[in-house]
Amino acid sequence: MIKPVSLLLLAAVLCGSCGSRTGRTAATSCDEPSARPSEYVSTLVGTHSDFTLSTGNTYPAVALPWGMNFWTPQTGEMGSRWAYTYGAHTIRGLKQTHQPSPWINDYGQFSIMPVRGRDKVDEESRQSWFSHQSEEARPYYYSVYLADHDIKAEIAPTERAAIMRFTFPESDESGVVIDAFDRGSYIRVMHDKRTVVGYTTRNSGDVPDNFKNWFIVRFDRKIRDFQIYDGTKPVEGEQLVGEHALVRVGFETRRGEQVTVRAASSFISQMQAVQNLEELGKDDFETVKAKAQAHWDEVLGRIEVEGGTTDQYRTFYSCLYRSTLFPRKFYEIDKNGNILHYSPYNGEVLPGYMYTDTGFWDTFRSLFPLLNLVYPSVNAEIQAGLANAYRESGFLPEWASPGHRGCMVGNNSASVVSDAILKGVTPEEDIATLYEAMLAGRRKVHPTVSSTGRLGHEYYNTLGYIPYDVGINENVARTLEYAYDDWCIAQVAKKLGKTNDAAMLEKASQNYKNLFDPETRLMRGRNADGTFQTPFSPYKWGDAFTEGNAWHYTWSVFHDVEGLIDLMGGRKGFTRMLDSVFVVPPVYDDSYYGFRIHEITEMQVADMGNYAHGNQPAQHMIYLYDYAGQPRKAQWWVREVMDRLYSAKPDGYCGDEDNGQTSAWYVFSALGFYPVCPGADEYAVGSPLFRKAVIHLENGNTIEIDAPENSSENRYVGKMAIDGKVSERPFLSYSTLLEGAKVRFEMEPEK
CATH class of the missing domain: 2.70.98.10 (Beta-galactosidase; Chain A, domain 5)
Structure with missing residues (x-):
């Protein structure tokens, strides 16, 4: 799994380009890692x-x-x-x-x-x-x-x-x-x-x-x-x-x-x-x-990359390091070897696992999918800890540090829990408890921490959306995320044979459609009487959205991209709207906050129009081009983001790193694929960064990714073959990769 230390150190001496005291970067022509x-x-x-x-x-x-x-x-x-x-x-x-x-x-x-x-x-x-x-x-x-x-x-x-x-x-x-x-x-x-x-x-x-x-x-x-x-x-x-x-x-x-x-x-x-x-x-x-x-070499060495520059190796492994810090262990081991934890929820010392310090609004998107693929034994402990959190507090956490914290929106513990169950990671003895916890979270909100559970569930479960005019802020964001979370729970219900639950949840997962405005072809706040909010500006941050605007949140339909494409009039209209995010200037309306929040500034200075990679709601957006039959646009923009917005320098991110989420985006993207919809079996393909990558899975299998013609110019995938068979679609499946796979990308320049 890991190259012998003596050989690696010898290579480092011969190459002479690595191991600076402060992580300062310098480009090198070396094609193989030298440290x-x-x-x-x-x-x-x-x-x-x-x-x-x-x-x-x-x-x-x-x-x-x-x-x-x-x-x-x-x-x-x-x-x-x-x-x-x-x-x-x-x-x-x-x-x-x-x-x-x-x-x-x-x-x-x-x-x-x-x-x-x-x-x-x-x-x-x-x-x-x-x-x-x-x-x-x-x-x-x-x-x-x-x-x-x-x-x-x-x-x-x-x-x-x-x-x-x-x-x-x-x-x-x-x-x-x-x-x-x-x-x-x-x-x-x-x-x-x-x-x-x-x-x-x-x-x-x-x-x-x-x-x-x-x-x-x-x-x-x-x-x-x-x-x-x-x-x-x-x-x-x-x-x-x-x-x-x-x-x-x-x-x-x-x-x-x-x-x-x-x-x-x-x-x-x-x-x-x-x-x-x-x-x-x-x-x-x-x-x-x-x-x-x-220990770090073993963990980081689960993914080996070569055929890049030293700068790229430094950025990749610095991102992988950040992806393996949180959530942190909150359990301890007594003198007899027993696992126990102080409960940050009820103050008792109890047996079993506990992890903390993560916000699922951020990390459900790519951090937890990375754990499920590369470090499932760690996420198995995390899931056992989530079951304990529910037993000790009556809620799954949405932001834990160390107990329930009031921060962000959504009910994205459902995504984190569902994806682990569906990927076979969750301990069998905790599945029933976690399914119960997800269902319970649909119908209540924490008495003192309104971001835990579902604020506005009464409206969502009756009207199919949270109204703009009932005093619940960020209502569009909440509705869109609840709809996706319902889809996640529905997949677990199907797996467990809960057919009635599955049918109810699948229907609820279509609630995103209730906030789609056909006039602007964007998601828009809707009043309790069914009328859309007025006035409406697609550039207004906050208000109906969370740390973003309508240009960012309209794409938060992870589970039904085809349905969103239909709402926009088909692939051509969908692509035109997606293109527009990068074309419209980085203008903004900060009247909801009363000042320019740092996320707005980070969007502006990135020089990518209204695309805001520095905050999570937009991070999957580029990969939606795959669903619209325009994978080359995904490949262009993925490589642009990796090259321009990430580095191994002290200013190496384009916004908050957020407990491994922004780093895990880079790790997945550098490998050439990304989990647009956690809970699904599918990854969308982008543009691999390295000529070769090997992922050592815990089940003993390996995923080999080869892109021998890869370069800064050859950023486009001309052909992708999986175990020698050419794929007609720009997607990979988790189940295929888990069995061990050889993925070969034939890279080419723009034609």
């Missing part, structure tokens, strides 16, 4: 972002795939949504983070910061200037030189723990600050004078009252002295339960002397945090780092 997959990844991609313009809104996560705890250098102030930004000049700590997005913010966070100086304690005084030239950001390793302290800081992860190595100058004022953050925290220096324990309660969303993240920090030598603080106020003693607990521990060091720190945490208890620390065992820093890299 291990993890070495192509820069975790800085997408970090050059802010409130007004997102180029990813990411942070450099030092973690294992789907790990419970991530670590990141912290440049922002405590509580800042932007924990790390590429343009910042100072670092305040190495922060344990669980943040899925700046818009959702963080929970269970604390930080560790090596310092020189007894007065360098609070985040302002302890921060240090740094440079990207002395920073290395990899999935399995992060290092940085803290100039103001003359200290090199390094970190390597396990799933729930991490090891840090601090190289100090000669000083009798060397130290480490452990900051449990404000809003209620606890610190205690243990009697062994090597160990600090505590908890943090800082969170940004709804959690049970007993929520805590218990942590343990253990040094490889005795602490010489320490001082505990409540904020900036020193306090006496060895422990503190206060508003903002932190401690500075001191050492006397020689120049070049290293202090090793081991840290772990638990949402269950202090004793479980100690248990989680055992993930490190007796391994030294280099061993932990090597094991973490090997």
Whole structure:
């Protein structure tokens, strides 16, 4: 599955084009990868972002795939949504983070910061200037030189723990600050004078009252002295339960002397945090780092690509890295090997799996289909966790972090759950519970989190749409997504032999037609009396739509593209409308928001008309050309988006990366196909980026994708053969690929 490490490293030396410290890219003519997959990844991609313009809104996560705890250098102030930004000049700590997005913010966070100086304690005084030239950001390793302290800081992860190595100058004022953050925290220096324990309660969303993240920090030598603080106020003693607990521990060091720190945490208890620390065992820093890299190589190496440029390899594997971070594990393993979790829904410690930190409005589209194809064993655990979420709260989550969060619209847990059941991924014992959960979600809304369940279900289930004039915002978006979600549930009903349910749900899945305006040939808000909203502007963002306009949301009929084609008067009219998205200028109406949201700016600067790839509703749109008999237009635009809107640089995305969704779009598209309709057996074909790709499936089969004539000019598919048989349609099936397949693309230039 993975090429021998020694050969890969030798190839890297011979090629000499890979492995820059900060992930800076440089084009190369090498046709074969010359490094291990993890070495192509820069975790800085997408970090050059802010409130007004997102180029990813990411942070450099030092973690294992789907790990419970991530670590990141912290440049922002405590509580800042932007924990790390590429343009910042100072670092305040190495922060344990669980943040899925700046818009959702963080929970269970604390930080560790090596310092020189007894007065360098609070985040302002302890921060240090740094440079990207002395920073290395990899999935399995992060290092940085803290100039103001003359200290090199390094970190390597396990799933729930991490090891840090601090190289100090000669000083009798060397130290480490452990900051449990404000809003209620606890610190205690243990009697062994090597160990600090505590908890943090800082969170940004709804959690049970007993929520805590218990942590343990253990040094490889005795602490010489320490001082505990409540904020900036020193306090006496060895422990503190206060508003903002932190401690500075001191050492006397020689120049070049290293202090090793081991840290772990638990949402269950202090004793479980100690248990989680055992993930490190007796391994030294280099061993932990090597094991973490090997783990990343195994996960990223499930897909091997060649016949591209180094820039393309870096972009591809950086995107695959982002696609394997979320949702994160929220379960732990006790001393007897039992799987258990603290429930972010009811506050109990319960057996079984739990995952969190994902928003299905984003990730149902391509992230979860990628898991089902390449990492189904991971999604099997996620699905078991979703069944537990329903048992513990009465709802499937739509945005979880760590419990139900109020964000976005739709009922797209139905898509995520259905696709896994239909692909044979879901554990058999959870299927009945999850089917019950999907049906229950059609008829209710969470009492305190209106984005969970179905807001407006009373109207949708009677009128067949949510009216524009009844006080429910984003009503067209909700209706379109509910209709698709009903189609997804219907497919599961058919599989389970629930014929009456299937018939009802199939009928409901046609509700999208109720909002199609034949005059404009766009989706449009409709009042309770059946009249369409007036005035109507197809350029108005928000209002009846979610972070988009009618040009974007009209295409959200994933499950019945042929039906949408018919509404638009056939393939010719459909294609003309689809072309128009790219032809009309990037004008907009932001009156609903009262200001220009960052998604609007990202559409404008992309220079693709009104196409807004930086936000999810438009991301499948290009592939709809396949359904209209115009696959070459899909191939043109897919390659344009990959070439122009993605890179492995700090500004490498064209909008929010969103927990793997925007990255998974690139991964699928680079392979040459895309899941337009999760829940279906079908992928639409685009334009493969590499001359060769191999996907190693968990069932032991492989998918081989060959496009030997591929180049920047040869972006068009002249012919596609599957296992030697020429296909007349620009589609692939999941079931065919799952059995192992050889897909050959004959690429050609425009004719």
